[in-house]
Each structure stands twice: as C-alpha cells, then as structure tokens.
Amino acid sequence: MLRFLTAGESHGKGLVAILEGMPAGIDVYEKELLSELSRRRKGYGRGKRANIEDDEFEIISGVSNGKTTGAPIAVVLKNKDYENWKGKYVPIFSPRPGHADYPGALKYGFKDARPVAERASARETAARVACGYFAKKLLEKAGVRVVSWVISIGEIFANLPSEEERMKDEKTAFYLFELAEKSEVRCPDLTASQKMKEIIDEAREKGDTLGGVFEVAAVNAPAGLGSFVHWDRRLDARLSTAVMSIPGIKGVEIGLGFKVANLFGSKAQDIIGGEKRLTNNAGGIEGGMSNGEMIFLRAAMKPIPTLQNPLPSVDLRTMEKTLAHAERSDVCAVGSAAVVAESMVALVLADALLEERGGSRW
Ligand SMILES: Cc1cc2nc3c(=O)[nH]c(=O)nc-3n(C[C@H](O)[C@H](O)[C@H](O)COP(=O)(O)O)c2cc1C
Numbered sequence: 340m341l342r343f344l345t346a347g348e349s350h351g352k353g354l355v356a357i358l359e360g361m362p363a364g365i366d367v368y369e370k371e372l373l374s375e376l377s378r379r380r381k382g383y384g385r386g387k388r389a390n391i392e393d394d395e396f397e398i399i400s401g402v403s404n405g406k407t408t409g410a411p412i413a414v415v416l417k418n419k420d421y422e423n424w425k426g427k428y429v430p431i432f433s434p435r436p437g438h439a440d441y442p443g444a445l446k447y448g449f450k451d452a453r454p455v456a457e458r459a460s461a462r463e464t465a466a467r468v469a470c471g472y473f474a475k476k477l478l479e480k481a482g483v484r485v486v487s488w489v490i491s492i493g494e495i496f497a498n499l500p501s502e503e504e505r506m507k508d509e510k511t512a513f514y515l516f517e518l519a520e521k522s523e524v525r526c527p528d529l530t531a532s533q534k535m536k537e538i539i540d541e542a543r544e545k546g547d548t549l550g551g552v553f554e555v556a557a558v559n560a561p562a563g564l565g566s567f568v569h570w571d572r573r574l575d576a577r578l579s580t581a582v583m584s585i586p587g588i589k590g591v592e593i594g595l596g597f598k599v600a601n602l603f604g605s606k607a608q609d610i611i612g613g614e615k616r617l618t619n620n621a622g623g624i625e626g627g628m629s630n631g632e633m634i635f636l637r638a639a640m641k642p643i644p645t646l647q648n649p650l651p652s653v654d655l656r657t658m659e660k661t662l663a664h665a666e667r668s669d670v671c672a673v674g675s676a677a678v679v680a681e682s683m684v685a686l687v688l689a690d691a692l693l694e695e696r697g698g699s700r701w
C-alpha cells in the first residue's frame with residue numbers, strides 16, 4: 340500500500356511529507372522534483388507569496404545514490420516566508436466566506452481563525468506534489484504519464500479539440516499538455532490564455548477572484564487497476580476523493596461526467612469491437628476498474644475565497660457584523676490546482692498499480 344502524510348503550516352518553518360510503500364529502485368532526480376514544485380507554485384494569478392518561496396527541499400530518507408531504497412521517503416520543504424512572519428501574529432477574527440475559517444473556528448473552539456487558516460492553506464499541496472513526484476516516477480517505469488491542462492477560467496473557455504478527441508486520443512493529450520506548459524495559466528489555447536490573463540487582471544483590480552476547470556489524463560494506464568468488489572476499491576471513487584481533497588475543488592467528473600446523464604445508452608456507452616474502443620466516454624474506467632483506455636477526469640475549482648474587496652462577515656468575538664478579513668492572496672490558482680491534481684492522480688494510480696503488480700523492487 341502506498342500512503343502519505345503531510346505536516347506543516349503555511350507560515351511555519353516548513354512542510355514535511357512522508358511517503359510510505361514505495362518500492363526500491365525508482366530513479367529520483369532532485370532537479371525534476373524542484374521543477375514539479377515550481378510548476379505548482381507559479382502561474383498567472385498567483386499572489387506575491389509565489390515569488391517569496393523557492394520550495395527549497397531536502398530528501399532526508401528513503402533515497403540513496405539517486406534511487407528509492409524501499410524505506411519511507413521523507414521530504415522537508417522550507418517556508419522562506421517564515422522569516423517574515425517570525426515574531427508577528429495576525430489574527431483572523433472575521434472569517435472569510437468560502438475559506439475554512441468559520442467552520443474551523445466553530446469546530447475547534449477558536450475566536451481567532453488563524454490556526455485554522457494556517458493548516459487549511461493550500462501551501463500544504465507543495466508537500467503533496469513532492470509525494471506525487473515519486474508516484475509519477477514509478478508510473479513512468481510502467482509507461483504511464485499523467486498530464487493536465489486548464490479548459491476555462493471564469494467565463495473564458497478555451498477553444499480546444501472536441502471533448503471526444505481529448506478523452507480518446509493520446510497524441511492530442513500530449514499536444515495539449517505541451518501547449519499548456521507554455522501558457523502562464525496552463526491553458527493550451529494561447530488566445531484564450533491571453534483573455535484569461537486579462538480577466539485575472541480585471542478581477543485583481545476589483546479586489547475579486549476567479550476559479551475554473553481543468554482536465555487530467557493518465558495516458559497508457561493498464562487495464563485492471565482498482566476493482567468492483569468493494570466500494571473503497573473502485574478506481575473512480577479513489578480518484579475523485581483524491582482530487583476533491585484539493586482545497587477549492589468542488590466538482591470532479593470522470594469521462595463525460597454529468598453530460599452522460601443526458602444521453603441514450605446507445606450513445607453513452609463505448610462500444611466494444613476489439614481491444615480499443617472507438618470512444619472513451621467512460622474516461623477509461625468501468626466497474627471501478629481501468630479498462631485500458633486513457634483515464635480522463637475533469638475538476639472544477641471555485642473562486643479563491645480571500646477577497647481584497649471583502650464580503651460581509653462577523654467578528655467571532657462578538658458575532659457583530661463586519662467585513663471579512665483580507666490579506667495577501669492569490670487571485671486565481673486553477674493552473675496550480677491542476678498540477679496538484681496530477682500528483683493526486685499519480686499517487687492513486689501508483690497505489691493501484693502496486694496492488695496489481697506488487698514487488699519490493701522495481
Ligand atoms: C494552489 C492553490 C492555491 C490557493 N490559494 C489561495 C489563496 O491564495 N487564498 C485563498 O483564500 N484561498 C486559496 N486557495 C483555496 C483555499 O485554500 C480553499 O478554498 C480553502 O482551503 C477552503 O477549502 P474549500 O474551498 O475546499 O472549501 C488555494 C487553493 C489551491 C489549490
């Protein structure tokens with residue numbers, strides 16, 4: 340079983356990730372890990388914090404001579420911003436609607452939501468991407484690649500090859516990914532990317548924020564990952580839980596997703612006429628198992644909750660009406676969330692692959 344834990348707060352000394360269950364013999368390149376971390380951290384719409392951090396890390400166990408050893412892997416990531424926060428304390432008395440502040444304060448009995456915000460913050464997703472890197476390297480050995488791209492931000496939609504083609508065609512997936520990597524918002528349509536940047540600027544000027552939708556594809560995933568025999572072994576359930584756990588994600592669709600509900604069965608199912616299907620409406624998963632087609636999912640991220648032009652809230656100490664707390668924040672982080680989703684998908688698929696193939700060394 341591949342499992343991981345993370346610890347650390349957004350403005351504390353740093354983050355710790357422990358990944359357990361990795362077999363020995365997986366190649367590890369620190370440069371590649373650093374590049375994965377910077378793919379997550381950067382992007383148009385991210386706030387000033389992204390330029391403060393450089394995601395300097397240290398792998399303190401589980402890797403020797405550039406290969407995993409089979410022992411738990413521990414990665415420590417520094418928060419450079421810690422130095423700026425040291426000795427300072429900024430309480431959050433008026434919870435930001437949409438952030439974890441209010442329910443977190445109620446749950447843990449705080450009048451100041453700062454301790455909630457510190458751990459709820461998506462800074463934690465840097466530790467997930469560190470774990471995801473190792474999962475990606477294991478998948479790479481099995482010929483599987485996980486890629487992502489953004490399809491919309493606010494009401495700006497990318498003009499892309501048809502959904503049918505995106506879900507079915509591996510070459511299209513790689514092509515879209517390559518283009519997305521060149522875009523500051525991680526959108527393969529470079530004209531739409533420009534418009535996306537413009538509405539992000541507009542939102543920033545108004546003290547507002549944006550969300551959007553991205554897609555993740557796992558290319559060349561073998562058939563038989565996951566199982567129908569029990570609810571928590573179903574691959575689609577495992578993938579959607581993993582992606583839904585990313586802060587801000589409010590919807591996950593596999594394959595055609597919600598649209599499939601509007602079709603006749605004859606149009607919805609992927610006809611079996613040989614080893615490969617003509618369509619991939621199922622997003623590569625039937626009966627909770629991968630079916631040998633590309634695994635394909637889509638996720639919706641809500642707009643960032645911290646608004647510089649804050650919404651009404653209350654003071655937790657008095658319950659009197661006031662405006663929500665405002666502080667430095669991202670305006671839009673959909674491209675970053677897509678990178679985190681790649682990691683979460685890779686971790687689920689690597690776990691499922693190890694269930695199938697086992698092995699202490701690869
Ligand atoms: C990469 C990334 C960056 C984020 N940046 C911010 C941010 O700067 N400000 C903010 O208020 N929320 C940000 N969020 C979203 C919040 O962390 C999230 O909305 C909050 O934890 C509440 O969780 P929920 O939206 O899942 O309910 C970010 C999320 C991700 C994935």
Ligand SMILES: C=C(O[C@@H]1CC(C(=O)O)=C[C@@H](OP(=O)(O)O)[C@H]1O)C(=O)O
Binds near residue numbers: 462669
């Ligand atoms: C630090 C990261 O994301 C943070 C996620 C986040 C939130 O509330 O989720 C709030 C912001 O933190 P700060 O208030 O320090 O600017 C983001 O920058 C990161 O992704 O590395």
